[in-house]
Amino acid sequence: MPRLVVISNRVAVPKARGVAGAQGGLAGALNSALKANGGIWFGWSGQETEEFTGSINYVKSSDGVTTATIDLETQDLDEYYNGYANSTLWPLFHYRIDLTKYEREFGKGYERVNERFAESALPLISDGDLVWVHDYHLMPMGERLRSMGVTNRMGFFLHTPWPPTNLFVSLPYHERLVRALLHYDLLGFQNDTWLDSFLHYCWKELGAEVNYDTGEVTVDGKTTIARAYPIGIDYDFFTAKGETGEARQASQRLLSSTRHRTAMIGVDRLDYSKGLPERLDGIARFFDRHPDRVRDLVFIQIAPPSREDIGSYQQIRETLEQKAGQINGARSEVDVVPIRYVNRGHTQEELYGFYRAAKIALVTPLRDGMNLVAKEYVAAQDPEDPGVLILSRFAGAAQQLDCDGEGALMINPHSADDISHNIRLALDMPLAERKVRYEKMIVTVREENVQRWTENFIEDLADTGQ
Known part of the structure; x- marks a missing residue:
C-alpha cells in the first residue's frame, strides 16, 4: 500500500x-x-x-x-x-x-x-x-x-x-x-x-x-x-477502555449518585447543531406529562464548550443554562434534581463508564454528519442488560442504527412531544426488547468500524x- x-x-x-x-x-x-x-x-x-x-x-x-x-x-x-x-x-x-x-x-x-x-x-x-x-x-x-x-x-x-x-x-x-x-x-x-x-x-x-x-x-x-x-469508532480500542479502573470508577460514581433513579445521558460538544435546547424542551415536556416520574429519571448532559469566540456559541450556552435552571427550579425537591448540566469534557475512560451506567442515551442533533457518540454508547452497553438509544433521524448514524425499526428509537429532534414520548418508551422498555435492539445495533457498530x-x-x- x-x-x-x-x-x-x-x-x-x-x-x-x-x-x-x-x-x-x-x-x-x-x-x-x-x-x-x-x-x-x-x-x-x-x-x-x-x-x-x-x-x-x-x-x-x-x-x-x-x-x-x-x-x-x-x-x-x-x-x-x-x-x-x-x-x-x-x-x-x-x-x-x-x-x-x-x-x-x-x-x-x-x-x-x-x-x-x-x-x-x-x-x-x-x-x-x-x-x-x-x-x-x-x-x-x-x-x-x-x-x-x-x-x-x-x-x-x-x-x-x-x-x-x-x-x-x-x-x-x-x-x-x-x-x-x-x-x-x-x-x-x-x-x-x-x-x-x-x-x-x-x-x-x-x-x-x-x-x-x-x-x-x-x-x-x-x-x-x-x-x-x-x-x-475504533471498536476494540474503545471497548478496552471498559476494562480500566477509571471506567469502572466512573460507572460506579454515576450509579451511586442517582439514588436508584434511571440515568439518561447526553454527550455533545456545545454546538447549536446538536439540538440541545430542543432536547431540554422534550425532557421538560416529559416531566410536565409525568410529574411523578421525576423520582424515576435523572438526565446528565455533558457539553464541553467549543468555539467560544463565536457569538452564536456563547448564546447556546446561555440558553442551555437558562433552560436547565428553569426545569430544575420547577421540578427539584430537597433530595431530587432532575437535570445535571456538566460544562466540561471527560476522558474516554470516564465516558465509557458513564455510558455503561446510563440506561438511556439521548442523541438528538438537528443535523449531524455521523455522530459517533451514538455508536460509542451502544459499544459500552452490557449485553445482558443494555440501555436504549434514542436517536435523531437527522443524524448520519440513523441510516445504520435504525436497523429496520428494531435498533435505536428514532425521533424528530424538533418535536418536544416526540422526544417526550420516546423517553417514556425507553424508560418502560422490557429487557427482552432492549436486548433485541442492542443485538441489532452492535453488529453494525462492531463491524462497520x-x-x-x-x-x-x-x-x-x-x-x-x-
Whole structure:
C-alpha cells in the first residue's frame, strides 16, 4: 500500500489547542489510518504566530505516527477558522442558513490559508503517495495542490452533512467551491443522503454528467468519483477502555449518585447543531406529562464548550443554562434534581463508564454528519442488560442504527412531544426488547468500524485512475 499523507485543519500533537476535547472522531480515525499505512499527518499546530513563515514543526509519536504542523496568524484564525469555516460553512452545511454569515473578508482568508496549507504541504508529498484531505476547512486544497504540479491520487472526505442544493446556492461563489472539490480523484461523504445532495448539485448547477450507480461526476472531461463511507469508532480500542479502573470508577460514581433513579445521558460538544435546547424542551415536556416520574429519571448532559469566540456559541450556552435552571427550579425537591448540566469534557475512560451506567442515551442533533457518540454508547452497553438509544433521524448514524425499526428509537429532534414520548418508551422498555435492539445495533457498530472506513476509502483512492 502506498504511503499516506493526511491533511486536516487540526493535528493531534501534544499541547495543540483544543485537541484534549476532541475525543474520538477525526483524531482517532486518522491515527488509526496512519498506524496501518505509515506516512505523515499535516495541519495546523493549534498555535498562533505574529507572522506566518510556513516553517514546519515535526513530531514523531511513540506509535510511529509523524506529524508536521504550521502556526497560523491571528488574522488567519479570525477569517479562515472562526470566519469562513465556522461562521459560514458550518452553519450552512448544518442547514442553519439563518446563522450563516457571508463576509467577503472571510472568503479571502479562507482562500489565503488554503494556499498557505498547500505551499507548506507540497514538500511533504512524494511520488506515489496517496493524499487524503479532510473536512470543510480545506475544500479548495486539492485545486491548489494541482496548480502546483501535484499529480498524485488525492481524496477528500467531508465529515459534516452536505446541504440540499436550494440551500447551498445561497453561498457566494458556490460553483467555484464545488469545481475546486472536483480536482480530487475521490470524494467521500458520511451517508447516502449527503452524497445524493452533492450529486444533485453537480447535475443541476454544473450540468455535470452524473452516474448515480458508480458515483462518477464528469465536468469538462474530468471525472471525479463520489461515494458514501460511513465512519465508525475504533471498536476494540474503545471497548478496552471498559476494562480500566477509571471506567469502572466512573460507572460506579454515576450509579451511586442517582439514588436508584434511571440515568439518561447526553454527550455533545456545545454546538447549536446538536439540538440541545430542543432536547431540554422534550425532557421538560416529559416531566410536565409525568410529574411523578421525576423520582424515576435523572438526565446528565455533558457539553464541553467549543468555539467560544463565536457569538452564536456563547448564546447556546446561555440558553442551555437558562433552560436547565428553569426545569430544575420547577421540578427539584430537597433530595431530587432532575437535570445535571456538566460544562466540561471527560476522558474516554470516564465516558465509557458513564455510558455503561446510563440506561438511556439521548442523541438528538438537528443535523449531524455521523455522530459517533451514538455508536460509542451502544459499544459500552452490557449485553445482558443494555440501555436504549434514542436517536435523531437527522443524524448520519440513523441510516445504520435504525436497523429496520428494531435498533435505536428514532425521533424528530424538533418535536418536544416526540422526544417526550420516546423517553417514556425507553424508560418502560422490557429487557427482552432492549436486548433485541442492542443485538441489532452492535453488529453494525462492531463491524462497520473505523478500520473498515479507512481501508475502504484508501483502497478506492488507490484504485482511482487505474
